[in-house]
Amino acid sequence: MPLPKRRHSNARTRKRRSHHALTIPGLAECSNCHEQKLPHRVCSSCGYYGGREIVKREEV
Numbered sequence: 001m002p003l004p005k006r007r008h009s010n011a012r013t014r015k016r017r018s019h020h021a022l023t024i025p026g027l028a029e030c031s032n033c034h035e036q037k038l039p040h041r042v043c044s045s046c047g048y049y050g051g052r053e054i055v056k057r058e059e060v
Contacts, residue, residue, distance in 0.1 A: 028039040032048040044050070047055035 004005040018027075025038060027036040030036070030037050030046065030048065031051060033043060033046040035043060035045045037043045042054045047053055047056075047057040
């Protein structure tokens with residue numbers, strides 16, 4: 001199995017790793033309860049998606 005002839009420099013390694021940072025997901029507002037939720041997903045607080053109730057939630 002081939003091995004690298006020279007080690008990679010720190011700059012080269014860090015340039016490659018510059019794209020590995022975590023990003024904050026974009027949030028959208030629920031049209032029913034106005035809570036923050038991930039886009040294109042059912043709202044976890046009220047259970048609505050696209051103006052329709054998808055998941056039945058009990059009011060506490």
